Amino acid sequence: MASSQNVDLMGNVRALAEDALPILMPGARVAPDTDEVIIAVPGGRARVSLVPLLRLCLDQPRQMWPDLLADWVAGIRRQLPARVTPDELGPADVGQLRLRLTPAAATAEANSYLAMPFGEHFTAAVVINRSDRLEMLTIAQAGQLGREPVELIRLAVRQTVQHELAALDIRDHAMPGGGSVRLLAADGNPFVTTALMSLKRFLPDAAEYGALVAAPRYSAVLLHRVDAPVNDSAVALQRLAMSMFTAADDRCSDEIFWWHDGEFHPVRIVAGEAGTVQVRVPEALAAVVERLDRDH
Known part of the structure; x- marks a missing residue:
């Protein structure tokens, strides 16, 4: 056409x-x-x-x-998680509780719901997985369940792992310029991003230098184990993630991160002159970058 x-x-x-x-x-x-x-x-x-x-x-x-x-x-x-009042929510069934990893929420907003920061860039929010929609669990509603918030969070984590992450489609794909990217996906599953909370278990091998990570969709996560200087792989991953983000109806984040030592560090891809690009890595990873350059 x-x-x-x-x-x-x-x-x-x-x-x-x-x-x-x-x-x-x-x-x-x-x-x-x-x-x-x-x-x-x-x-x-x-x-x-x-x-x-x-x-x-x-x-x-x-x-x-x-x-x-x-x-x-x-x-x-x-x-999408719904913004509804407690009257509209109705009684919550603890068996429906799940934990969903989202881009970091504003503090005031997060304080209205049972949620906690996961690093600087993500929020782990407890949601009710109803048959026709997701609803964020409000603090008031959590109080009606007769359990401590920490217990509800642990329950939501356990049920998410058991019911949502146990049967992910995990495949490795070649990336332009060399290397591979691991795709974790499940069509229609809005909890795949929660896999980032236990990222190490999804990496193909030991990850001394960490991994490049993208979560363009709530139903798909991209992982690239870092084993060489990241310039080419970061650009390739960013382009792949952006194409998925643009086409998605369940968009999560258009950013890419370098996961190292349990922390997510944002990686910036900046357009330069004559079609060139620059990969900007946070100063916190300077020692890792230096070691990569020296070893490779």
Whole structure:
């Protein structure tokens, strides 16, 4: 299909979404400057690309589009944690508790829910895994369960490992420029990012120098064991992660990190002149970078 046809089709899909979202997902809106839907969630806003919906509509008759949109929105609602009142939540079943790793939430927002920082860049939040949606467990609701918060967190961790992380699809793929990336994934599973809390067990070998990590989707995590200077591999991983992030309907983070000694350090890829790029690593990893350069 020609590019101009795609542009026209996206315009029609945007118009359909703009008309239907007030009914299907009150409060959500189509962004004026990008082909994305903006949704208010605990901790800020989620931005969901319309491209997957466009792909669904490509080969389907126009009269089918409203049903495709409704199914697409239902899928998004299942992925996103809900901001609801205790009355709307209803009683929580401790068997439904899970732990979900998300980008770091604002302190005031995190204080309203049973959540804890996981390093500087992530928040580990207890959620209720209902059949049709996720709900963040409020502090007030946690108090109604008759258990200490630390016990609820441990229970959520255990149930997430048992029910959500035990059957991940784990595959290694070659990366452009050499090396490989390990993909942890499970379609429709919004808890795959929680695997980062026990990252070492998912690495292919001992990781003396740590690993490059990306979590572009809640249902997919990328790992690259560092065994050589990281410039080329960081650029390749960032491009792969960004392509997954852009196309995802369950976006998590567009950042990449260097995990070392239990800490996640952000790695920046900065465009330079004449198409070049620079890889910027935090000063905290200077000794690791020096050792890598010396040994390789």
